[in-house]
Amino acid sequence: MxxxxxxxxxxxxxxxxxxxxxxxxxxxxxxxxxxxxxxxxxxxxxxxxxxxxxxxxxxxxxxxxxxxxxxxxxxxxxxxxxxxxxxxTEDPPPPPLDGAYGMTTATTGPGGGEVRLEGVQDLEARLAWSDEQIAAGTRVVVVAVSGSRVHVRPV
Incomplete structure (x- = not known):
């Protein structure tokens, strides 16, 4: 036993x-x-x-x-x-965002902003920030990710 x-x-x-x-x-x-x-x-x-x-x-x-x-x-x-x-049935991990291209949908700067990324299906738009002011409608690339926010720079 x-x-x-x-x-x-x-x-x-x-x-x-x-x-x-x-x-x-x-x-x-x-x-x-x-x-x-x-x-x-x-x-x-x-x-x-x-x-x-x-x-x-x-x-x-x-x-x-x-x-x-x-x-x-x-x-x-x-x-x-x-x-x-x-x-x-588990969801696949989200795609990596580093190097993704997109377009700013609002003026984006050190204080924040918003960007729409190309080919990313999980969110319609993402909160973003940049080292310098970027006007809305500017093409950008993601250089870093912090949580759900992305750090971008103009292309």
Whole structure:
């Protein structure tokens, strides 16, 4: 019974760590989107719980391992499939803005302004600033990004 409790406990720690801190196996690059810490944690927890339940029903230790492993594999595959489906629905990261061209829509200077960038679909217009006053309607290039604001200079 101790083996099932230890593996189930480790699985619970892995599961909680993956939920709180993000997928802990993400940096290992196993497969394409590959191996989920959440699914591994679920599998280990299910292995431990089903093994303990099997032993509590007076089944032999061999049957407890078979039952635990069977349910763990099923739980892992189901959880991995769900994690994969959820990760496939994530939005892609926004495109890099450094070097993007656009047009000022308002007078832009050190105090601020506004620019419309070409080829950027996430925002209609962006807050901008520049080192010098730039008149509205001037073609500009992004030289730096700070949060959602862009630092521009005339082309």
């Amino acid at each position: 101790t083996v099932f409790l230890v593996i189930g406990g480790i699985g619970l720690v892995v599961l909680l760590a993956s939920l709180v801190f993000g997928d802990i196996f993400e940096s290992f690059d196993i497969g394409e989107g590959g191996f989920s810490g959440i699914a591994a944690g679920v599998g280990a927890v299910v292995f431990g719980a089903s093994g303990v339940i099997a032993l509590a029903q007076d089944l032999s230790t061999l049957w407890a391992y078979v039952i635990g492993a069977g349910f763990a594999v099923i739980a892992f595959l189901v959880a991995q499939g769900l994690v994969k489906r959820l990760s496939d």
